[in-house]
Amino acid sequence: MTSADGGPFAVTGNQIVKTAGALDFETKATYNLDVTCTDDILQTTDTYVVKV
Incomplete structure (x- = not known):
């Protein structure tokens, strides 16, 4: 994750x-x-919103 707002979240596997x-x-x-997400050629960023 590239966002500091992620706080109590992490990426594990997929x-x-x-x-x-x-x-x-x-x-x-x-x-x-x-x-x-990146590979040898491309990079893409998506934003997901978690509502509590």
Whole structure:
């Protein structure tokens, strides 16, 4: 992931997983996760929004 907003999330294999702690709607209602994939030629970035 290339986004600092990812906070309690990480990429493991081909999945986005929650890494630690509970998600608190009152503290943060959404997380924007920017995921960048690259190979020898191309690069692409997609943004995923997790709503709590």
